[in-house]
Amino acid sequence: MIWLVEVFKALGDENRLRILNILMHYELCVCELELVLDLNQSNVSxxxxxxxxxGIINAxxxxxxxxxxxxxxxxxxxQHLVAYLKHMYKVGEIYDYxxxxxxxxxNSPYNCQNITNDKQMVIDYISHAI
Structure with a gap:
């Protein structure tokens, strides 16, 4: 049961829930999560x-x-917790954003290397597409 306590502790933060939402759909690196969630690198890490x-994610x-x-x-x-989270992500505005x-x-032509070389260019691309 200790593992279950650790899972719920880990899920007890809005930014970790935001990260989990994204990782339920895509495999991403720190710089990509930082870009998508508009958080700084140390926070994301x-x-x-x-x-x-x-034990919620792997690297x-x-x-x-x-x-x-x-x-x-x-x-x-x-499985039931994952189904519940997926449902809640659909009704949460920040998760949809x-x-x-x-x-x-x-869906852009950009990748981790582009973010490393010119993060602002990728941010501008995303901002104009929204």
């Missing part, structure tokens, strides 16, 4: 660490980037 420690390294995704174990062990920004980014 701190929240990702908490989600990872609780995989790809060159210089670490990509995050929802843990298969979390999806398997907490975040997901819309992410869809625009993922």
């Amino acid at each position: 701190r929240h990702l660490a908490k989600l990872r420690q609780s 995989s390294k790809d060159a210089q980037w670490i990509h995050y995704k929802i843990s298969d174990r979390f999806l398997r062990d907490h 975040d997901l819309n920004r992410c869809v625009i980014y993922k």
